[in-house]
Amino acid sequence: MESLNELMEHVPPFFLGLAITLFGLIIGSFLNVVIYRLPRGESLAFPGSHCPACDKPVKSYDNIPVLSYLILGGRCRSCKVKISPIYPTVELLVAALYLLLYFKDGLTLVLLADAVFVSLIVPLVFIDLEHKLLPDKINKPGLLVMTVLRVLAPDAWINKSTEEMFGAIVSSEWTVAIIGSAVGAAVGGGSLWLVRRAYYLVRKEEGMGLGDVKMMLMVGAFIGWKLAFLTIFMSSLIGSVVGLLLVRVRKGSMKMEIPFGVFLGPAAIISLFIGQKLMEWYLGFYS
Secondary structure, X not given: OOOHHHHHOOOOHHHHHXXXXXXXXXXXXXXXXXHHHHHHOOOOOOOOOEOOOOOOEOOHHHOOOOHHHHHOOOEOOOOOOEOOOHHHHHHHHHHHHHHHHHHHHOOOHHHHHHHHHHHHHHHHHHHHHHXXXXXXXXXXXHHHHHHHHHHHOOOHHHHHHHHHHHOOXXXXXXXXXXXXXXXXXXXXXXXXXXXXXXXXXXXXXOOOOHXXXXXXXXXXXXXXXXXXXXXXXXXXXXXXXXXXHHHHHXXXXXXXXXXXXXXXXXXXXXXXXXXXXXXXXXXXXXX
């Protein structure tokens, strides 16, 4: 009897890519539920999908990712209230990320691990954008899940970075992966915690929430310490530029509250995809 891998070899890549894209749309639809209900303390399972405005249940034929939004013209069938464009945006975003991950990883365990990672990051970004909140219900289990997946699907570049930090490690691959994950979490979360603490000591006020620290614990545990640094650098750079633009456009002050997770999330995903190449390109200038 043929193994699953042997069977998959007979499936054209186009159909695999299409299946992964459709699966991404479905997961994106579920993440919309997480984004809306989790910060409101609502159950993710009950009641079923319903319009937030009129509370009427959404029929199954009106709950098809992206397609239903287009057919309905972005409005509820019952009360005609506008449906937030965030819903199709999240669905398309997750589908696109899944497809790009398939191109990057192939049909491997690494693909599963990376898909789980982006599926945790996306709701954190959108929840932080609306509520200025990075829920523990995602960050805490996410840290455990991503550490386990990092060990089950080790990254050669992260392992190499770990060995470079500690010297030659004569041990099993999974041991190196555990060490790399622990160091990544410590660097990712620890760096932001130190920044948060320093800001408080200088300004006597909170400049960053603990949610950002917990988010970077999870991110660092999965992508390693070097890419955790890169994530923090990119998010700080992008956040600074966006903050200055908002101050200029909205005529606000430099003390405007901007949710940092909105920038950490995209930076973490960029690091996942091309962080290694960015690091090698940058270090190439000094070699």
